[in-house]
Structures are given as C-alpha cells and as structure tokens.
Amino acid sequence: MNRSIIIAIIIAVGVTAWIASGQIDMGNDSESGSGDAVAATKAESTTAETAETEKNQPKIMGVRYAISTAQPREQEIIVHGRTEANRVVDLKAEISGRVKKIHVDEGDRVKAGDRIVSFDVKDNQARLQEAQALVRQREIEFNAAKKLNKKGFSSDTTFASAQAQLDSANAQVTAMKIRLNDLVITAPFDGYIEARAAEVGDFVKDGNSIATIVESDPLLITGQISELQVGKIEVGGEGSAKLVTGETVKGKVKFIGRVAEPETRTFRVELEVPNDGYKLRSGVTAEITFKTSSVAAHFLSPAYLTLNDAGVLGLRTVGENDIVEFHPVRILSDTPEGIWVQGLPETVRLIVVGQDFVRAGDKVKPDLFVAEASQ
Structure with missing residues (x-):
C-alpha cells in the first residue's frame, strides 16, 4: 500500500479519537454541573422551609419577676372635712x-x-x-x-x-x-x-343675747362620707385627722348620720378628739382617715402597674408553665414608699421588667429579679 495513504489513515484515526475523547469529557462535565445545581436547589429549599418554620413559631419573650406575698392591711377611708366645736x-x-x-x-x-x-x-x-x-x-x-x-x-x-x-x-x-x-x-x-x-x-330685754360660750374640748372633726363607704365604719371606731395647720390628732367616731344629704347622697360623720388647752381651733380644714377591717393586700411600686387592651388597670404575673396572667387590681392607699393593692393571689410571681411587652396567655422566659440586677 502506498505509504502516503497509510499516513493519512493514521492521522484520520487520531483525529477521530481526539474528537471522541472531547465529547466524553464534555458529557461528564455536564453531568457534574447538573448534580451540583440539584444539590444547591435542595439546600435552598431546606433553608426556606426552616425559616418558614421559625417564622410560624411564637417568639418567647424574656421577663424578670419578683415574688410578692400578701400582707394584712387595714383599709382606710379618707374624708375631707373641718373642725367644729362640740x-x-x-x-x-x-x-x-x-x-x-x-x-x-x-x-x-x-x-x-x-x-x-x-x-x-x-x-x-x-x-x-x-x-x-x-x-x-x-x-x-x-x-x-x-x-x-x-x-x-x-x-x-x-x-x-x-x-x-x-x-x-x-x-x-x-x-x-x-x-x-x-x-x-x-x-x-x-x-x-x-x-x-x-x-x-x-x-x-328678756330674750336678748348676752354672750356666746363655746365648748371645744373635746373637739369635733366633721365630714361627709359616701353611701358606698358609710357601712364600713361604726360609732366607737378609731380615726385620725390631719389639719391644714399641720397638727395630726386621733379620736373615735362619735356620730354617723342616718339620713343622706339629698344633693350629694352623703352622710354626716363626726370624729371626737381631745383638745387639751383649747389649742385646736374650730373651722379648720382637715383630712379625716377612718380605719376599717383588715384585708390581704400587696405592697409594691406603682411602676409595676399596667393596662390591658381594654384599658383596665392591673398587674401581669407569671403563672403555671410560665404563662403570663393579668390581674385587675384596686389601689387601697398610696404612700411615698409605694402602693397597697388588692386583687392578686396570696403569693405571685410579679413581672417587674417587661410587663408592657407581653400579654395574657403569652409564654415567657422568666428570670428572678434581684436588687443587684437593677444597679
């Protein structure tokens, strides 16, 4: 056979083999790229599902609480009045x-x-x-x-x-x-x-005035008490009065009216106090405080008070299973040191930090509040 023909055949076989090997590599590369894309798609889908799951789960808020226990507290009724001669x-x-x-x-x-x-x-x-x-x-x-x-x-x-x-x-x-x-x-x-x-x-002439004599020891401090509170005091009960002149005196209830004033629906009440030496004068404005029966109440800071969605004043506590509870309360008295409230259970975990960011029924992560934590 002619030598040139043999060389041509060898070259043709080599070219054919080279072309065939390139097609095989391209096929492998295509298959490898397709696998990577599928894996990336699956990973992206898993991430989206995880994010959606986390989005649907409720967020647990962290709060701080303090243990509050009820104490016996004498109720007080405050009435504004004035001093009068007996x-x-x-x-x-x-x-x-x-x-x-x-x-x-x-x-x-x-x-x-x-x-x-x-x-x-x-x-x-x-x-x-x-x-x-x-x-x-x-x-x-x-x-x-x-x-x-x-x-x-x-x-x-x-x-x-x-x-x-x-x-x-x-x-x-x-x-x-x-x-x-x-x-x-x-x-x-x-x-x-x-x-x-x-x-x-x-x-x-007979019947003409000669002189006016006043008995002011004991002295009376009188006021008008509402129809809702008059049943909480009784004759002989204790009371105190702070006069606008600065004196504070104590005495006992002498009289409680039986007929209400038609205009105000209030009853006259008289507190009898000693007035040795006639030092206290008649006609002075006074704030009368009557003691009533003792009730269980909590003493706390007014900063812990909050409002629910209906505008009711109350306190939020941590109940069973760390679920938030809302308790409407009534303020019994207000002092410079704090307030006395009624309406809570005997012992509660009172939320003192974060109470305005949670609602009744929320699950929270409670943490005990200590004095050092606030410094």
Whole structure:
C-alpha cells in the first residue's frame, strides 16, 4: 500500500479519537454541573422551609419577676372635712333688767356655774322678803285651822282654804328666788367666751343675747362620707385627722348620720378628739382617715402597674408553665414608699421588667429579679 495513504489513515484515526475523547469529557462535565445545581436547589429549599418554620413559631419573650406575698392591711377611708366645736350656746336674758356687772371678757375660759353677767337687783330682794313674810303669816293661819279642824270647830273647807293659801305663799317665794337667780347669767358648761354682747349699763330685754360660750374640748372633726363607704365604719371606731395647720390628732367616731344629704347622697360623720388647752381651733380644714377591717393586700411600686387592651388597670404575673396572667387590681392607699393593692393571689410571681411587652396567655422566659440586677 502506498505509504502516503497509510499516513493519512493514521492521522484520520487520531483525529477521530481526539474528537471522541472531547465529547466524553464534555458529557461528564455536564453531568457534574447538573448534580451540583440539584444539590444547591435542595439546600435552598431546606433553608426556606426552616425559616418558614421559625417564622410560624411564637417568639418567647424574656421577663424578670419578683415574688410578692400578701400582707394584712387595714383599709382606710379618707374624708375631707373641718373642725367644729362640740357645743356653741348663745346665752340670752330670761328677764328684763339693767346690766350691773360684767364678770368675763371675750376669750376667757369659764367653768360650769361661773358668773358671766349680773343684773341690777333693784326691788327684787325686797319683794322676796315680802313673800317670805307672807309665808310665815300663812303658816300661822294654817296651823290654827288645823287645830280647830281636829277639835271639830272648823270645817274641812276652811282647813283646805288655809292649806291653799300657804301653798300659794310658798310658790311666790320660789318665784322670787328664781327671778333673783335669773338676774345672774352663769356658764352652763366648761368652755370659753367667744363673744359678749352686753355691757355695763345696758338695759337688756328678756330674750336678748348676752354672750356666746363655746365648748371645744373635746373637739369635733366633721365630714361627709359616701353611701358606698358609710357601712364600713361604726360609732366607737378609731380615726385620725390631719389639719391644714399641720397638727395630726386621733379620736373615735362619735356620730354617723342616718339620713343622706339629698344633693350629694352623703352622710354626716363626726370624729371626737381631745383638745387639751383649747389649742385646736374650730373651722379648720382637715383630712379625716377612718380605719376599717383588715384585708390581704400587696405592697409594691406603682411602676409595676399596667393596662390591658381594654384599658383596665392591673398587674401581669407569671403563672403555671410560665404563662403570663393579668390581674385587675384596686389601689387601697398610696404612700411615698409605694402602693397597697388588692386583687392578686396570696403569693405571685410579679413581672417587674417587661410587663408592657407581653400579654395574657403569652409564654415567657422568666428570670428572678434581684436588687443587684437593677444597679
């Protein structure tokens, strides 16, 4: 065979083999790239499914709580009122007469029976002596009639007439003594003279004012209590009052009204307090606090209070299985140190940090709150 033909055949076989080997490599590369794409697609799908699963799961919020235990707490009812004198009496003349002597001045303290004003006696003493003389005459006539009646020399009618005349004479003496007593105005009780209308030389008619006497020991502190609270206090119960002048006094409930004021539907209440030396004055504004029955309450910071979606004031706590609970509460009292509230169970895990970021029914991750954690 021709040498050139053999060479040409060899070259053709080599070219064919080279071309065939390139096609095989390209096929392998294609198959390898296709496998990588499938793996990437599967990985991307798994990541998306994981993200969707995490998105659907509820997020657990971390909160801090403090253990709160209820304590006995006396309820308080606060009423605004004012101080009043226990008694105020306007002394008036019982007979007409001219003022002869003034025994007291305004502001003086007096005891029961002390003289306030004396009237001129004039002829009243002489009239008393005349009445007493008549009594002595009637006694002689009565004794004579009595002896004659026993002996049968006088009728029963004559004896009865003598008895009546003697009684009449005694009545005149009594009336004159009363009149003389009325010429001196005396204090009916211990107190002080708030005002005096009479002066020496004044002619005073019966019924005219002489002086005003005030009894302010004990002192009354009065106010109006609502119809919802009046049943929580009773006569004899304890109370205290803070006066606008700065004094704080304690006493007992003296009176509770039975009929409400038509306009306000409130009842009058009186707190009786001691007032030694009349240091406390009448008519001063006061804040009265009445003690009532003891209840279980929690003492806490007002910063822990929150509102639910309905606008109800309350507190959020961590319940069983770390589920948030909402408890509506009522504030019993407010002090500079904190507040007393009612409406919680006896012992609770009270949420003190994060309470505004969770709702009732949420599951939380609770952490015990300690003082050092807040520093």
